[in-house]
Amino acid sequence: MKNIKKTQVSYPFLEKPVEIYERENGHKIVFAYKKGGLINISSWVKTGSINENNENNGISHFLEHLMFKGTSNHKAGEFDKILESRGAIVNAATWKDYTFYYVTIPKGSDSRNFYDTLNLHADMMLGPIIPPHEIGEPFDINNPEIKTKRERHVVIEEIRMRKDQPWTKVYNNLNKNMYTSHPYRRDVIGNEQIISTVTREEILEYYKTHYTPNNITTIIVGELNPEEILHKVCNEFDFKGRENYQNPKHEIDEPTKEIKFVEDYSKINTGFLMFGYLGPQACDIKTSTTIEMLCLILGQGQSSRLYQELIEKSEDPIINVVSSDYYHFKDGGNIFVDANFKPEFKNDAIELIKKQITRICEDGITEQELKKAKKKLKAGFAENSETVSDIAENIGFYMTVCNKLEYVEEYINVIDTISQEDIKQVAQKYISPNHATISVLMPESYKN
């Protein structure tokens, strides 16, 4: 096809290279070949809480819900009904850097399921009408006499659900304190006050601004031939000259230079804590991968240092659960150490974790730990290549957050280049025990 730039990327554990087509308008289409009876179609949009402010926080996620409320071709619910009645799993998710919509469906004996899904998915992505009665009237959150409850209330129930989750509570407190000004500090789901009052016009305006060709990547994974379907995908994704939008750049926050401690209380019986650190930008693949390995050695699995030292080797452990993890974000990832502990030993729990962080910063890691981390990351990649939806998610992440799928090609090689010294250096740079944000959630009885 004319005016389409094609590139290929070799994707570990897949039989054929992944094909990327960039159209003149900036819309990208990615095909990954995976044998089997299921296909996945998804579209990733470069917007999430990163593009929100204090007045519209939660709008990306609310819009994600409302995208399912019909188009001029299909009324609300038809999309789900048609696809689910063919065995599809239909859903969407919103995070800090992106929002994505997906359908995983049995291929069926002919290509009907694929073409119908593509048609419905493109229609939903490009033509949502967001009917007022589906959003529900704006209302006063403090007025208990609301009669008509629509999607606003569904999202508010989702917010309530998260308030009852101790880990979400401790994470949200950590997240907003790790940053000084970056939009990442806001909770993706927003709050009840905004969701109850945001207007349809604001939502439609947000949609028009961000759902532009250059901000959308459509990914198709399954046993399909790109040459046969590319034309159809382009036709279905007719943006009709929609203008592009360049996402603003945000100033990246400096990591804290001290211990920033936040404590909250709840009717619980154990204590929850999280250490948080700001990490490198997602496109810094080598450093990000080195941090993944650091987290793996520090706190993933029963052989990790935190598990062995704080639980396994302790006669009477004060820590019940402990792990560490790394979240990749466009403007800088987050490194976490989280633990559940016996609340009477809060200070001891914090000190024990600090001690392990100090140890890895000062002494680095062993050759054996390095070997383990490399093997685990490679096997993890193999695991994420087993289902069409996992492959699509991985591609979506690289295309949307890193802007480049070629990183996936380098991933396994990058793992091989990482040394013990590299891990020690990233530990020293990113996870000092005295420059951490620490969020703790304690039982209410410890308030005074």
Next chain:
Amino acid sequence: MKKYTLKNGIETIIKRNNNTPRSAVVMYAKTNKDEEKAGLYYLITQLLFQGTKNKTAEELATFLDENAIDINVEKKADYIRFKIQCLNEDINLALEIFEDIIENSTFDDYKKEIVKIKGELTADLDSAKIQAQDNYYRTIFKNHPYGTGRKEILEQIDSIEKNDILTAWDEIKYCSQKNISVVSDIETTTIENLLEKHFAGLKAKNTVSQRKEVSTLNENVVSVLEKEDANQAQIFQGWQFPSIFSQDYPAIILLNTILGSSGLSSRLFLELREKQGLAYTVRSVYEPYTLCGNFFVYIATEPKNIKTSINGFDIEIKKIMTEIISEQELEDAKNNAIGKRQFYQETNLLEASLKGYYEFLGLGYSFEEKLIESIKQITKEQIIETAQKYFSKSSALCVLAPKKYLEEANLIC
């Protein structure tokens, strides 16, 4: 798919899937006796990783992680399931270490493990949903091990002695029915040889089950938990349903699809979430065990909506019991349920787990195809008959919420 019986009598099924980098081995072992002390089987599943005669707990964990071998041992309602996953090139290592765990676990550190388990379970119970869910199982399966939850384990686990563990483990190793399923991109004969080598110490003998029967719920039961700071009420309403062996099994799958298991287009989702805005999460769940089954509806909602939500459940249950469904809805439900079943076998592990489970139950690994055919044959009359047959029985209604709202809903005085 090939069936192969090991020299020790354990039946295996082996399937080769080309171009799949990871192998999956799954073993089911029946639990013939009920736990006398709650938590015994769960404790065993954890202790299997706490050291063998050859390796300490740390060495074992390091070996598994260094070789990216995932071994997962799960205690389920009727069996213990062992799941092994590794890169194809590490299959021998994976089965070698599994053999060491099975043959040489010492169970010495059981007291320490009990402390760890108590910590983990106490942390779990800080979740309102887990508290409510535990209470539901305890209520619907009163005085039966199917109803054992975290609370019972916390109450009884300290009384477990090493002898209890060794006796139960010997029973599992030597006296329980077992079967093994392997799905990988490895030659079938290689797998047969590896299984012969590493599973030789087990026995296939199946002693007579000594399990307690499930008492029928003879009247509607309401059980509440007060949680003053809950932002949402957690509501479970459930019925005792039949097991997977019932001839009604295919109809129940469809009943569940229509009512609330099918994602964004089920009746409960459309009515309680989309039309009434009562919840983010609302669904129905059917769990078939071997002695019976469990069917429940669940919603998490603002506490002031308790009554409306229970009424909403009531309306939908009555509707499916009294109004015959349309041909279209039946057809959609069939296509939905049958289509979704492909997801259950998408990876080697999922395929090994499902086919192995059918073999283990004596239904045969190709039961899936028979089940799909049976689903296709279900009529709309069978749906209403099945709904009437089981939903007319007594139910357990369990609600967690702040006291004020439980009172408002007339659930407590």
